[in-house]
């Protein structure tokens with residue numbers, strides 16, 4: 001190991017604290033975390049000069065590859081002007097342009113306003129708070145309950161975490177958290193009385209953290225119709241699915257659904273900078289007009305950060321220049337056929353779950369029984385895949401393959417090959 005690598009690792013182990021990480025293991029002697037020093041396209045390099053395919057798009061964020069010249073140039077150009085100014089009491093050109101572009105991705109008269117924040121969790125917090133405040137300001141304060149789906153994931157701030165249905169992420173620290181009712185399916189939802197409900201929140205088409213489990217086809221459309229009939233608002237969490245991951249620009253477009261609130265983050269800047277947006281319909285927005293006490297009391301210091309907006313606008317530009325969406329179907333097909341071949345040759349693969357360019361590979365013992373959790377089998381497969389040039393993380397024993405949308409056939413094949421080699425070991 002190079003001397004500088006050793007120093008970075010020691011320094012990290014002495015002072016840094018990583019998300020969702022068992023720090024005792026992380027800091028143990030002999031644990032050698034990768035020190036990532038550079039990226040280009042779908043590839044990342046570590047401080048030892050080794051190259052890895054970014055198999056989970058740097059935790060589901062990257063869209064057009066790393067160090068993309070168009071996005072880099074846009075950030076640089078804005079940096080020469082000003083890095084950050086407040087969105088509280090003033091505005092700036094790129095936020096205006098980005099808000100127009102985002103609304104322009106939906107039919108006129110639907111999603112018409114953009115509230116900026118910093119990340120997926122805050123985009124969700126905004127939607128929740130707006131949904132509840134909306135009821136107070138429209139004469140229906142009794143509609144103060146929120147519904148979320150079991151095993152869903154919506155982020156880690158307290159409100160977003162209370163929505164989440166994956167208990168290992170809150171570990172009971174929240175107690176009962178913020179009051180949310182959880183349902184497992186559309187059928188269960190239909191059994192609930194809707195009079196007290198403000199809104200229902202869902203990850204459309206696919207639940208990411210729930211080991212990439214897909215909703216039944218048609219379910220989202222059915223949910224929209226139910227919301228229309230009951231007057232319950234629909235909040236879509238497209239933090240993972242947004243910006244092309246599912247093959248459409250947004251997952252909701254697959255079932256021709258327009259939500260009342262749309263939460264976007266992760267891929268919005270192409271995966272470059274933290275920025276998020278909560279889009280709402282004109283109807284929601286209008287309830288916040290009028291007397292001063294009707295303002296939406298919420299905001300963060302870096303709201304609508306100009307560098308983030310520059311990256312987001314450049315990312316939308318690249319979608320057009322590179323015809324990203326038009327080129328996706330053949331990549332999605334290549335991934336599907338590669339995974340099918342992999343499954344037929346690998347007895348440890350229980351199920352492949354794919355939604356557009358997102359794939360989960362669930363591993364089980366050949367007798368279909370799950371591996372004991374403390375074996376951390378998925379983790380050890382990912383660690384082995386690293387030595388074949390693939391960087392990704394599992395969710396329990398489900399391996400995630402979520403490449404940047406700009407990845408080519410060779411890169412798709414490389415990812416599958418690395419998983420095959422790792423499983424072979």
Ligand SMILES: *Cc1c(COP(=O)(O)O)cnc(C)c1O
Pocket residue numbers: 060119120121122153154155156203208209237238239240241265266
């Ligand atoms: C990642 C994620 C979030 C949280 O976003 P952060 O930027 O990590 O706060 C929320 N919802 C979904 C579906 C996600 O995948």
